[in-house]
Every structure is written in structure tokens, then in C-alpha cells.
Amino acid sequence: MKMSNMLISTLREVPAEAEIDSHKLMLRAGMIRKMAAGVYNYMPLGLKVLKKVEDIIREEMNAAGAQEFLASAIIPAELWQESGRWDAYGAEMFRLKDRGERDFCLGPTHEEVFTDIARNEIKSYKQLPLNLYQIQTKYRDERRPRFGVMRSREFVMKDAYSFDKDQVGLDLAYDKMHDAYVKIFNRCGLDAKCVAADSGAIGGSNSAEFMVKSEVGEDDVVFCSDCNYAANIEKASSPAEKELKQEFKEINKVETPNVKTIDELVKFFGTNEKKFAKTILFNADGKIVAVMARGDREINEVKVSNAIGEVINLELASSEDVKKATGAEIGFAGPIGIKVDMLLVDEEVANMYNFIVGANETGYHINNVNYGRDFEGIIGDYRNVNEGEKCPVCGGKVAIARGTEVGHIFKLGTKYSEAMNAKFIDEDGKEKPFIMGCYGIGVTRTMASIIEQHHDENGIVWPLAVAPYHVSVIPVNVKDEEQVRIANEIYEQLTSVGIEVLLDDRNERAGVKFKDSELMGIPMRITVGKKISDREIEFKLRDGEMEVIKIEDVYNIIKGEFEKSNIKLK
């Protein structure tokens, strides 16, 4: 590509709207432009990178035996009503009506559509297994779109859906996708860690996320540095602490006027947080659920939702609901005599002795409470793991880091096939629901994550595999006929063997051209200047030192860089 023919949109200034490096650099390098909050146009440079990431995904999906497909982005409401998700999806779904007042949505995901395809097209076990995927634009009306294409309302996603006749087949399909994802992120130059994830009401070790470390990530990842254990905070667990066994003491009610929070209680009782059990009330689709955890712990709402069952909306109970359940103001809830639909007790609370809880009476707490003697509930793990706790696998210490999810693999089982009556005839002549898996990659988010991991103060530093162009060729003085002629010759020579070259033939100062090339992150730069009288040019890797080379060596040097990156030239 000759830059004189190109739409160049680089910016010197850092746009005020951008908060994170990848967003700033995508705007500054002219990769994207904002249309509306969380909605972006992909400029030529951005589109080139996007297509390269897509191609890597496509190659690895095909190699894993999956087949490409393209579903419609507009989906009729009926499919979502069949699966029960039309209402459940809530405000995040972009909904629209056609001229006949029929309801549709812009697909936020495509489980329903693929299940519908399968039930219409697959009749027999002989057609299984099958894995279909698409690379498509998805729509989610995020409450807070932020960070450019990292969390946008319109984004490109690769989603795949596997159909199997049994669990063994699904396990195999899932493992294949896991291996394909490892290859995809490696080839993109992305350091992505596979972590165990929550799989909702389905449970089990049925879901994993590929996460990249990021300070602005939406998820907390708990990981162990002594072993391979890594899990999303929603899924992570740590062995419950146990207090040393003590004799049960006699229960006693204590007047605690205006003492509500754990901090206030700690001061009032002159003891530490671990002597308290807090009782938090939630409203789960109208059900009032109380959850107990030790005073120093945080309750994990995903674990709570999973324990309750299929919950669409979990929120803290209103003060009226708290009053109804406890007969007291907020701050005095406790397990004894509480009127709730469900009482969940974190296993640590069941391991405590003679602890303090709310009395369900404004201005009072109860001391010397014991699980089993004074109350009972459903014991389970309902809390977040904290930094420094024990690893559940090896007993080492865990740490917590923020991460962004770039991929997700999930064993769905028969959740959708049963809801939508998607069945096949098995070898034994019986009708059975498909056993399904789904596998997503945020393509645009992957692109932004690559930039997060590969940039410096001068701009993007693309890994060769996803760079918009491999080489920039810069004649220092475009009025010097000889420089232009040699720059053109190098351009032609490299282009003819499939190397993507950006020839900066603009009538600009060399400094401007260097800056643009660095900002755009072009991995290799060739400068054609005065040294051509000695048949010499300058070669520089984006993150390396400049060297003077002979014109005739340029192809071999570049070829060597492709070999180092394990990329075949066409």
C-alpha cells in the first residue's frame, strides 16, 4: 500500500475520551472512530488487524474440525421465548419491531439460533458430532460501555456450538476447543490464561475462561503461583477456616444502640471481625433469601444465585423487606427467628463457636450463638476468596489479579436442546436431546488486548502475525529520484513475495513518517536515505535498534524475522 493513496487518520494528541492504553492507541493510530457510546467504525488500518485476528481464529477452528456458518443478526423473539431468555435478558438486549409489530432482537449471542438450525437439519446420530461456528457482529446494550472496543455495545465475536450424541462426545469437543483456543491466543501473541469459571446452575467443571491480565478488567482471577490453579472469583474456593473447638456458652442478648456495621460492632464488643457472623438479605426474583458469612468475608452473589437455583435478578433486599423478615431496621438481622424463604450459611460460620449475630430487633445483638444449637440453614460456600488464602489444590497461597475475558468455553449439556425440543434419533431408535457446548471469542476485544500487552510510549508494537502491515518503507526525501526509485524497488520486491508493505511516499518530513510508523506499530522499518550511494539502507525492528544493511540483503533479513515468528510467507 502506498500511503499517498491511503486514508491516514493518526492523531498526535491523546483523545480525552480514552481511559486505557489500547483505546488511546486505537484512536491515535487511526484504527477506530467513535460513532456513539460503545459503537465504533473500523478504519482501514483497524479492519486489517481485525481480519488477521479473524483469520487466525478461522484457521484454528477449521483445523479443529469446526465448520463456518453465518447466522442472521436479527433474531425473532419467538426463539428467545422458547428458551425462556426473552425476558431474562433484560435491558442488555437491543429489541426492535418490524412494520407488522412483530418483536425481534439484534443477537447478543446465538445459542437459540444454532439450536434451531440443529433441530431442523440434524435428524440422526449419524450426522453427529457437529461443530458450527460463525464470526459475527453482536449487540449488547451495556449499561456502561467503556474502554473503546474492550467493552462496546457492538462487537465482533466468534461463537461456536457443538452438538453431540453423548457426554463423551461433548467432553471431546470441549477439549478440542480448549486446545484450539490455546493455539489461537498464542498465535495472536496474547498471554491468555485458562481459568476455571462459573457455569451457573449447570455446575461442575464445565466452563473455563481465557483471561488476560488487565488492571481495567471486569473480573477478579484467583491464582496460585505454586501450582496451576486459576479460577474466576465467582468460581474460586478456598478451604473454610475452622475455629478451635469450644464449649457452647449461654446465649445472651446485648443492647447495641446505633451499632450496625461490622466496624462499629468490633469497637463496641472490643473483639475482632472473625467473632461476628453477618446476615445479609437478598431479593431473588421475589424470594427473600438470607445469607450468612463471617464478619470479615464478602458474600459472592454468583455462588448465592447458583445455590438458589435459576435466578434472573438477585439484589439486596429493600429496607421494607428487611423489616418484614426481621422486624428490625437494617443492621440487626440475624439467623434466630428470621422469616425468610431460604437461609444460606457459609461453611465457615458453621465452624465458629460462640459468635455474635443480629437479634432481629432494632438496637440489639445476640452473643454466644452456635450453629446447630441455635439455628440451622443450608451450608455451602457463599463467599469470596481473599488474597493470601490457601490454594484448594496444593495448599499454597493464592493471589488475586484483575483480568479481562477474551474467550469462554462452556459445556451447555441439554439446557437449550431440552427447552427448544431439539432432538435426534439415536442408534437405539430413541429420540434424544442434543448434548451441546458453546465456545466464544471476543474478536474485537482480543485485538484491544493485544495492544494492551504490546505497546510502548511511542505507540503500538504489533506481533508480526497480526500487524496491519509487516514492513514500512520510508524514503527520507521524496524529491530525491534515486531514493524514490530504490524505495519503490524494495516495495515491489517484497510485495511480490506476499510481504505486506506500507510505502510512505508522502511529501512529509522523515520524522513525521517515523512517528506514524511507530504509532501504527509496523514491526519492521526500512529507511532509504543518503547511504544508497553505498548501496546501504537502514533496517529497524519496531522494538529493536537501527542497523545499516545492504540493499540486496533486505529480503533475507525480513524473511528471517518471519521465520523467528513462525510465520510462513505465502
Ligand SMILES: [Zn+2]
Ligand atoms: Zn496451588
